[in-house]
Amino acid sequence: MELADILRQQEKAGLEQYGLNLSQRKVWRAITACRTAALGGHIERCDQCRMTRHIYHSCRNRHCPKCQSRTKDQWLAARQRECLNVPYTHLVFTIPHALNGLAASHFRLITDILFSASAETLLAFAANPRWLGGVPAITLVLHTWTQTLQRHLHIHALMPNGALDEDGQWKQSRRGFLFPVKALSKVFREKFIDALKLARIDGRISKERMDDTASKQLLLELRQHDWVVYAKAPLGGPQQVLDYLSRYTHRVGISNERLLSFHDGQVRFKVRDNAHAGKKRIEQLSTNEFTRRFLQHVLPTGFKRIRHYGVLANCHKREKLAQCRLALQMPQPQPAIIESVQAFMLRVNQIDVLCCPHCGHGTMQVIDIIVAVKNRPVLTTGPPP
Structure with a gap:
């Protein structure tokens, strides 16, 4: 049972009913073609028992639930060389659901404001001598969904409990405390609302989309809403930080493991119910509604859902990180090593992909290439006829 199924x-019933944009069409094609003959691959044969198998290429699309493990592992390996040997804190910046309608029509604008308001809030508090008095290292990750695939825009922020000051010294935060969350929430709300007002003034939000009355009503709702920045207790050292961050960086709207059944036009899947202490329950949606909800979380082409600020900003990351390591008396990171697929599978899943799964002794060898077929209907993941 997979999302691709x-x-x-739905593809057989026709895609016109969903009014797909270009990005959504690309994601649809990629997921349905992933690890099928449509993308090509190769045929392997055991040199001992002569058993053959077909291996198909992955789509490597960031929305595909089958293609994130390898990408996530490579990304985390790169981030490991940037981690500092200090405690870290995880924060979540969430905007009210009153903005969902505007986010649907102006996704890039609203998410850019969300990113900038979150980063500017953390940078401002870190620069304040009352708290840290320096420049922090910030990683922000955008999520757009709830467990039931409803629209829920929020940012996961991860930053060390300290900052680099003007003299190149590391300013550590007080033990068990980073910033006051109530003050963070107020500043975050005002920065977001100010940016939203500016966007309407300079025409990025047209008056046809939002007239004066609608604008005043939205701003009133936003100010009445209790904006909450959630902060978890400080995390451990670099390895714990990476293990924790990996849960969020390359997550997709729904994984294949959560899908239970697809029958009679109904999709059943597992949901974590946060209103009841995170207990599991089963959600059931019509196929059309399930598909519609999933598609609304497809990101535009070229959109960056993981962004870095402060010390980790690309314009000076190498220089600033070197200063942080010097101040913290940390050794320089080891050079990056490109890991083979065989080594990755052996380390992550304890599977030797070159060992014959039938006899357990032979080695699988490539004997033929399967050429990708463009515009070919994808109906099977088994050997081609």
Whole structure:
């Protein structure tokens, strides 16, 4: 039971009903073609028992639930060389659901404001001598969904409990405390609302989309809403930080493991109910509604959902990180090592992909290439006829 199965079934009924944009069409094609003959691959044969198998290429699309493990591992390996040997804190910046309608029509604008308001808030508090008095290292990750695939825009922020000051010294925060969350919430709200007002003044939000009355009503709702910045207790050292961050960086709207059944036009999947202490329950949606909800979380082409600020900003990351390591008396990171697929699978899943799964002794060898076929209907993940 996979997401691809649901999309293939819907493909037969026609895609016109969803009014797909270009990005959504690309994601649909990628997921349904992933690890099938449509993308090509190769045929392997065991040199001992002569058993053959077909290996198909992955789509490597960031929305595909089958293609994130390798990408996530490579990304985390790069981030490991940037981690500092200090405690870290995880924060979550969430905007009210009153903005969902505007986010649907102006996704890039609203998410850019969300990123900038979150980063500017953390940078401002870190620069204040009352708290740190320096420049922090900030990583922000955008999520757009709830467990039931409803729209829920929020930012996961991860930053060390300290900052680099003007003299190149590391300013550590007080033990068990970074910033006051109530003050963070107020500053975050005002920065977001100010940026939203500016966007309407300079025409990025047209008056046809939001007239004066609608604008005043939205601003009133936003100010009445209790904006909350959630902060978890400080995390451990670099390895714990990376393990924790990996849960958020390359997550997709729904994984195949959460899907339970697809029958009679109904999709059933597992949901974590945060209103009841995170207990599991089963959600059931019509196929059309499930597909619609999933598609609304497809990101535009070229959109960056992971962004870095402060010490980690690309314009001076190498220089600033070197200063942080010097101040913290940390050794320089080891050079990056490109890991083979075989080594990755052996380390992560304890599977030797070159060992014959049938006899357990032979080695699988490539004997033929499967050429990708463009515009070919994807109906099977088994050997081609």
